[in-house]
Amino acid sequence: MSALQFPVGEALTLGVELELQILSRRDYDLVRGADDLLSLAARTTHPGDIKPEITASMIEVSTGVHRDHAGLLAELRGIRDALARMAERLNLALAGGGAHPFQHWSERTIYDTPRFRHLSELYGYLAKQFTVFGQHVHVGCADGDQAMYLTHALARYVPHFIALSAASPFYQGVDTAFDSARLNSIAAFPLSGRAPAFASWAAFEAHFAKLRDLGLVESMKDFYWDIRPKPEYGTIELRVCDTPLTVERAAALAVYVQVLCRWLARERPFEPGEDHYLTYGYNRFLACRFGLEAELTDPLSGARVRLRDDVRDTLRGVAADAAALGAGEALAEIGACLAGGNDARWMREFAAGRSLADLMREQSRRWSYSAPA
């Protein structure tokens, strides 16, 4: 069996991973709390999975496999509540958000596992700068070919997810003018950005085998692409979202991916190729920089459209799929984000006239107490 064989599985299942910030309650800076938190989690009954991340001030939580919004949101709230209780016992705070606003990357410590040590040796200071916090959404695919189609078709909507989730306007103590500064930290990695356009799983397997023979990659984990197939799980994984400030927003974003995938797989509205990627990099930059106010360029027609309007049009187009998946509440949350602004906007408004430590304290409150399970 090939290492990259894509299992035949249930399409449109859903799973979420969230990277969270571990904060000191004294000054709301990042703190090396992962070890103590993981040690306590290992001795406590809790839903979901809790794992270390590359530096000791980060922690990653992940859900099981879900089919709809209600189940996903219930588990995310359960994980959030369990973790909040553990953090409180240890006098730590947890928060969402794509980047800590005033931490200094040089003060971070690599979490001590063989893989993270290897990454630190390979990437040098980039590894510590990787202390940014993202949401990854997994959507189940029927087979490898469908995974390749969805990987490339979904790329058209990457700016939507960047702008809707954007929650990293401050970095290293300054306002970056970006809504999502987090993705700039990932761009430095050699295997980041978009996946090369292959139409079939067999073609992608051959590409992977070549890179592996050249010694550049060992597994799919070595690709930091915005969207990557994940054959171990039988999913594609969207990785561009900042971790939102609440689990409610995180669940809504995941369900928006699911609804889009259903529509794309069912309608196959276009066959993606290299031409579709002509404006990918620039549109992606605009979404990071201007959020929902970005003006996107269609690579084929050259038409320009406001990102906010493009999301609205898309939501109307997928209404039938949303109804079939019971996604009404989730897409209402997306609509609320369009109307009220993304997390980056809220963060800027809150921080005006206050300290960034105050902002982090409020972010941790929003994370822990947004709505009890």
Add this chain to the structure above:
Amino acid sequence: VLRALGVPPLPATLAAAVGLSTSPAVVTHLAAELRAQGQLTERLRLFTALNSGYAVLALAMLFAWLNAEYAGDPLSVVLHPLYLLCASFLVAVIATGLLHAALRLLGRTAQLEAALICGCVVLVVAVAEALAASLLLATLTFGALTRNTLADARVLTGDFGLVGLLSNLLLFALSGAWLAFPDGGTAWIAALAFVLARLGGKVAGAAALAVQGGITLRKGVLTGIALAPMSTLALVLVHDTVASYPALDPAFGATVLAGVALMQLVGPLLTHGTVVAAGEAER
């Protein structure tokens, strides 16, 4: 333990009260030097603050016993400790009120806040001294009130840079010079027993709270050991007590001072070792 070694009850109890304290200067300096972070470090800071507060309070309470023993005036037995508590608390409350009023009047910036806090500390010390209240109790109360009543998350940094390092060295040298080493082996045996009993108590206390508090038993034991340092604070407590009651049994001063001498040398090493063993020093 001290009673078993023949130390009378009052000096033994006073020594136990002083022994509650852990040196804040040594703990703060070591945590900054090792850039330590984690549950042991957090609890070390917290217990150091709490235990030092308890030590000051316990001694203030024991002044009742001292008054009963040496002053003979039944009224002062109750009134002196009560005066110490109330006057110190009042000075701290007034200083906190002044700080808030000044901040409201002048607007808040980080530098101004730091300068005003320093000014208020000087004020608290001066007024407490003038009123013959407890300096330590007044400053501790002022610190706690300020930390908990300032509405936002701004705090003074725990890293005081080169000036902090030099002050710590100076403090170490001064407190070393202050120590009068007792003659004869008995005081040293009592001091060693005092130090070991104190360490046992700290380890037992921290370990008992460990699992309930969400950390492992090992980390609890290490936290107890890390609380070993005794230094200037203990010396000041002894000095204040002896100065107020010159007739006090010299066993108290001799035992505690010899204990402080031991812990001034060994304590920082124990704290350093435990922080490293817990994996909380920056790698």
